[in-house]
Amino acid sequence: MRIAVKEVVPAFVGQIDDFPFEAMDERVIGELRAAWTAYPILRFRNVAIGDREQIAFSHALGRPVLHPRQLQQGKNEEFPEILVISNKKKADGTAAGDLGDGEVNWHTDTWFVERPPSAAILRAIELPQEGGNTYFANMYAAYAALPASLKSRLVGLSIHHQTVIDGRGEVRLGMTRPASPNYADWPGVDHPILRRHAQSGKTGLYLGGSRKHQSIVGMAQDEASLLLDELWARATDSAHVWGQEWRPGDMMMWDNRCALHRRDPFDPGAIRLMHRTTVEGERPMAAW
Numbered sequence: 001m002r003i004a005v006k007e008v009v010p011a012f013v014g015q016i017d018d019f020p021f022e023a024m025d026e027r028v029i030g031e032l033r034a035a036w037t038a039y040p041i042l043r044f045r046n047v048a049i050g051d052r053e054q055i056a057f058s059h060a061l062g063r064p065v066l067h068p069r070q071l072q073q074g075k076n077e078e079f080p081e082i083l084v085i086s087n088k089k090k091a092d093g094t095a096a097g098d099l100g101d102g103e104v105n106w107h108t109d110t111w112f113v114e115r116p117p118s119a120a121i122l123r124a125i126e127l128p129q130e131g132g133n134t135y136f137a138n139m140y141a142a143y144a145a146l147p148a149s150l151k152s153r154l155v156g157l158s159i160h161h162q163t164v165i166d167g168r169g170e171v172r173l174g175m176t177r178p179a180s181p182n183y184a185d186w187p188g189v190d191h192p193i194l195r196r197h198a199q200s201g202k203t204g205l206y207l208g209g210s211r212k213h214q215s216i217v218g219m220a221q222d223e224a225s226l227l228l229d230e231l232w233a234r235a236t237d238s239a240h241v242w243g244q245e246w247r248p249g250d251m252m253m254w255d256n257r258c259a260l261h262r263r264d265p266f267d268p269g270a271i272r273l274m275h276r277t278t279v280e281g282e283r284p285m286a287a288w
């Protein structure tokens, strides 16, 4: 084996201490893929690479995805594949990156498109002294822990993920808020709640993001609301959650198809600077 994976959380989080970024041949990529199927969350330590190497690493796993905000804002002219996640400001006082210094609620990335990304890779460049931890919730484990009656109730059900309001509750660029109070009527995409993972074949809960604006296809809003509250509570139960406390040289890679993530806020006076790349995914497959 060319890469050694240490288990951090069984069947969920693995750690690779000295990944050979400079020698990514077919064998290394094959081992990486196998490690990633076994551990949807991978932590790389002692990472000393730049944007070019991060992009090459990301590309080895699949085609790059440019986040809608990345396309709109062109935050990184030299390497458009890099999404800057930071509270840093440019000289003119405008944001140099996304997500600011506040809490980021539970979500999967870009859940509101037909083919949400398979992976996101987040590399720490500058970290605050404290705060800004990132938490991951295991959606295979959350599914497995559901009572049998709930598992069968979810068969055939899809969430309607509206595309108008973003995860922060703001109207997305270029969109206008529809008149209907019913989110089911808003433009969006439907994804099955029980998702079969394209590589592992395992079933996980797929809840997307922005709970407040969700509806369930073909279900009355009141009933859907109760069910969604229950699913989100079960999905984010601390039994399925692990937290990453960032250290210099850390890079996280998460499987966006079978894990949710959230982030703690941090001191607005501190700087947190991360560079993210994103890998194309497939249309979520129903697990029934």
Ligand code: OGA
Binding pocket: 085, 099, 104, 109, 120, 122, 132, 133, 134, 261, 262, 263, 274, 276
């Ligand atoms: C993201 C994200 C969390 C963090 O990049 O999609 O949610 O810890 N980031 O910055």
Ligand code: MN
Binding pocket: 107, 108, 109, 261
């Ligand atoms: Mn995210």
